[in-house]
Amino acid sequence: MTNSAPPASTLFRAGAEFELGFHDLLANGQAVGRSSGMVIFCFGPLPGETARVRITAVKPKYAVVEMLQLVVRAVDRAEPFCPVFGQCGGCQLQHLTYAAQLHWKRTLVRNALQRIGDLGDVLVREPIGMSAPRHYRNKMSLVVKHEGAQTRFGFYRQRSHDVVPIQGCPVVLPALDRIIASLDRARQDERFRPILSRARHVVARSSHAGDQAVVTVTTSVAEKAVADSGQALMGALPGVTGITNSYDISGANVILGRRHLAVGGRAYIEEEIQGVRYRVSPASFFQVNTAIVSRIMRFMQPGLRRPHQIVDLYCGTGTFALFFAKMGSQVYGIEESAAAIREAGENAQLNGLGDRVRFHRGSVEHAVSTPVGRSALQDAHIAFLDPPRKGSDPRTLDALANAGVPHVWYLSCDPATLARDLKFLAAKGYRLGVVQPFDMFPHTGHVETLVTLYRERPGDETLEIGPSSN
Structure with missing residues (x-):
C-alpha cells in the first residue's frame, strides 16, 4: 500500500492534504493509517481503502484527518442505510457489509484475548448475528x-x-x-x-x-x-x-x-424471552437486543439440562437468573442496585420462581467476601458473570477461584476487560472452553462475548453448551 504523502517536515500541519492507505479499523469507527512514522485516524475509510484526506488536528504521537475523497474502494464497503450515518454517533459500521462486520468483531475478540489476555492461539467461534440486522434496539x-x-x-x-x-x-x-x-x-x-x-x-x-x-x-x-x-x-x-x-x-x-x-x-x-416474563421499568438495565438475548439463552441451554446451583454475579433485574431458574436450577443473585433487586424479586414472583431464586443487594466484590456469599460460591456448580463494561475486579475473581467453583460462564460487552479478567482466572487454574461472540449491537463497534471456563478435576461434570441449541 503506497501513500502519496509529502515529506514529514511539511506534512503534519493542519490543512495539509494527501492520499493515505488505511489498514485497520477501531471500535469507534475510525480507520487507522500510517505515514512517515505517524499514526493517523480518520472516520469514513475502511481497511484496504485509500482516500484523499486533510489534517484537522496534530498531536505529539498521532494526527486526525477528514476524508475528502475515496480513491480506492474496498470490496466489503456497503452503502449506509441511515441519512445521518457519519454524523450521528450511534452507529459506526454501516459502511461495512454485515458479513464483514461479523468477521471484524471476531478478530476484535481474538486480538484482545491474545494481546491483553496472553491466552495464546484462542479458538474464537464465528459470531452469532441477526438474519435481519435492523430495527433491533428496544x-x-x-x-x-x-x-x-x-x-x-x-x-x-x-x-x-x-x-x-x-x-x-x-x-x-x-x-x-x-x-x-x-x-x-x-x-x-x-x-x-x-x-x-x-x-x-x-x-x-x-x-x-x-x-x-x-x-x-x-x-x-x-x-x-x-x-x-x-x-x-x-x-x-x-x-x-x-x-x-x-x-x-x-x-x-x-x-x-x-x-x-x-x-x-x-x-x-x-x-417475554424463552418463556420468562419480565416487567421492565424505564430505569432498569435490560439488554437492548431481545432477539440476541434469546439466542444467548438458547446457546446455554444444553449445559442446563439438569438442575445446578448457580451464583449470578451482577444479576441486574434477573434477566439470566430467572432463565436459569426456569430451567430448573437454584440461583443466588447479587446486584448493587436496589431498584434492580426489587424488580428481580417482583419478576421472580411474576413467573412463580420465588422458591428457586434468592437475591442479595450489595456490591459484588463485598458480597462474595461475606459468609453467605462465600457459602454460595462454595456450593455453586456454575458462576455466571455479566458485569458492566469495566469488567469484574480481582477481589471478586479471587473469591470465585478460592471457592473452587468448577464452571465459570462470563458474558462480556468489552473484549479488553474480558481479556484482562480471563488472564486473571487462567492464572488461578481455569481453562478456556467456548469463546462465542454475539452481535448484540449490529452496525456498531460493540460485541458481546460468552466465554466458558472450567477446572479439570476428578469427578467434575463436563458441561457442553453451544451449537446444538441454535
Whole structure:
C-alpha cells in the first residue's frame, strides 16, 4: 500500500492534504493509517481503502484527518442505510457489509484475548448475528435540543455533545421509530410546549412485539407540566402505554435521574424471552437486543439440562437468573442496585420462581467476601458473570477461584476487560472452553462475548453448551 504523502517536515500541519492507505479499523469507527512514522485516524475509510484526506488536528504521537475523497474502494464497503450515518454517533459500521462486520468483531475478540489476555492461539467461534440486522434496539435516548422557541429531537454527534436532529432511526424497533415521528408532531402542539421546553432527554422503551412502550421525559426537577399533561401526551403518541417523569439528575452527562414519577398509564413494559416474563421499568438495565438475548439463552441451554446451583454475579433485574431458574436450577443473585433487586424479586414472583431464586443487594466484590456469599460460591456448580463494561475486579475473581467453583460462564460487552479478567482466572487454574461472540449491537463497534471456563478435576461434570441449541 503506497501513500502519496509529502515529506514529514511539511506534512503534519493542519490543512495539509494527501492520499493515505488505511489498514485497520477501531471500535469507534475510525480507520487507522500510517505515514512517515505517524499514526493517523480518520472516520469514513475502511481497511484496504485509500482516500484523499486533510489534517484537522496534530498531536505529539498521532494526527486526525477528514476524508475528502475515496480513491480506492474496498470490496466489503456497503452503502449506509441511515441519512445521518457519519454524523450521528450511534452507529459506526454501516459502511461495512454485515458479513464483514461479523468477521471484524471476531478478530476484535481474538486480538484482545491474545494481546491483553496472553491466552495464546484462542479458538474464537464465528459470531452469532441477526438474519435481519435492523430495527433491533428496544430502547432509545433522544436528546432534546432547544433553539429559541423551537424544540428538536436527535442523537449526539460523534465524539461530541452537539446534537444531530433526526426524523427516524432504522436500528430501533418500529414502535420506537413511530414514536420519533409522533414526537416531531407533538413538539408543534401548544399543549406540549411546557413539557418539552423543560425536557433534557426523552427516553423510550418498547416490547419486542411493539404492543407496549413507555416514554420518559427527563427534567432537572419534578415538573408539574409533565404531570398535568402526561395523559394527553400519551394519547398523542400512538402505541405508548405509559409516561413517566425522571428527575433529580446526578450529573451533566447523566440521562436518567435518580427519581421517577408515573404520570400516565403503566410505568413499565412486559417482555417475554424463552418463556420468562419480565416487567421492565424505564430505569432498569435490560439488554437492548431481545432477539440476541434469546439466542444467548438458547446457546446455554444444553449445559442446563439438569438442575445446578448457580451464583449470578451482577444479576441486574434477573434477566439470566430467572432463565436459569426456569430451567430448573437454584440461583443466588447479587446486584448493587436496589431498584434492580426489587424488580428481580417482583419478576421472580411474576413467573412463580420465588422458591428457586434468592437475591442479595450489595456490591459484588463485598458480597462474595461475606459468609453467605462465600457459602454460595462454595456450593455453586456454575458462576455466571455479566458485569458492566469495566469488567469484574480481582477481589471478586479471587473469591470465585478460592471457592473452587468448577464452571465459570462470563458474558462480556468489552473484549479488553474480558481479556484482562480471563488472564486473571487462567492464572488461578481455569481453562478456556467456548469463546462465542454475539452481535448484540449490529452496525456498531460493540460485541458481546460468552466465554466458558472450567477446572479439570476428578469427578467434575463436563458441561457442553453451544451449537446444538441454535
